[in-house]
Amino acid sequence: MRAVIGIGNPGRNYIGTRHNVGFYILDSFAHKNKLDFLPTKSDFWKAESVIDTFRFLLIxxxxxxxxxxLVINELIDNFNLTMNDLLVIYDDVNLDIGNIRIRKNGSDGGHNGIKSIIYHLQSDSFPRIRVGVGKQKDDESLANYVLSKFNKDEINLIDQKIPLLEQLMIEFIANGYEKMLDYFSKESNTNSSNLS
Structure with a gap:
């Protein structure tokens, strides 16, 4: 089993914000595959299904x-996962809107959600996909910027990358990080847009 974790804030007020791009991508994947997120006794919503013969969780x-x-160690313990079974999808203000980066380890890059995951895992070695949400203006605080909502043109840029992001999730679920990275590299080499 593998788990894909989207980073975001719960509640209607945060729908469509830059910080919630991880939720947005998981919601899109769930909708396409007719999956429903259900509350759990723990601090996360969960959708569960199978691709081919591979069982997976969306968290x-x-x-x-x-x-x-806070939820990471509980996920690992309850579902007998390793860090290599986790894929975290989150926003990155250092990337242009819709640009994608993949890595298996490294620092939090200033993202407090990733900082929290690294702290609780006591390791920075877990697969992740960073999705660009653009950089704030010089006179705008980072906190306000990541809680601001995408405009129509910006969300269109994100939507253009949804098919690729969904396929990356499928590759990870079925084949693991290295195969996902191979797929991404091939797409990057054949696509003129800035993917990698």
Whole structure:
């Protein structure tokens, strides 16, 4: 089993915000595959299904972004997962809107949700997909920017990458990180848009 974790804040007020791009991507995948997120006794919403013969979880923590790591060890223990079985999808203000980066380890890059996950795992070695949400203006605070909503043109840029992101999720679920990375590299080499 593998788990894909989207980072975001719970509640209607946060729908469509930059910080919730991880939730947005998981919601799109769930909708396409006719999956429903259900509440659990823990601090996350869960959708569960199978691709081919591979069982997987989609996880949306309800702890708010800054405490995203609180659910990680519980996930690992309850579902007998390793860190390599986790894929975290989250927003990155250092990337242009819709640009994608993949990595298996590294620092939090200033993202408090990733900082929380690293703290609770006591490791920075877990697969992740960073999705660009653009950089704030010089006179705008980062906190206000990540809680601001995408405009129509910006969300269109995100939507253009949804098919690729969904396929990356499928590759990870069925084949693991390295195969997902191979797929991404091939797409990057054949697509003129800035994917990698």
């Amino acid at each position: 949306k923590p309800t702890t708010y972004v800054n405490n995203s790591g």
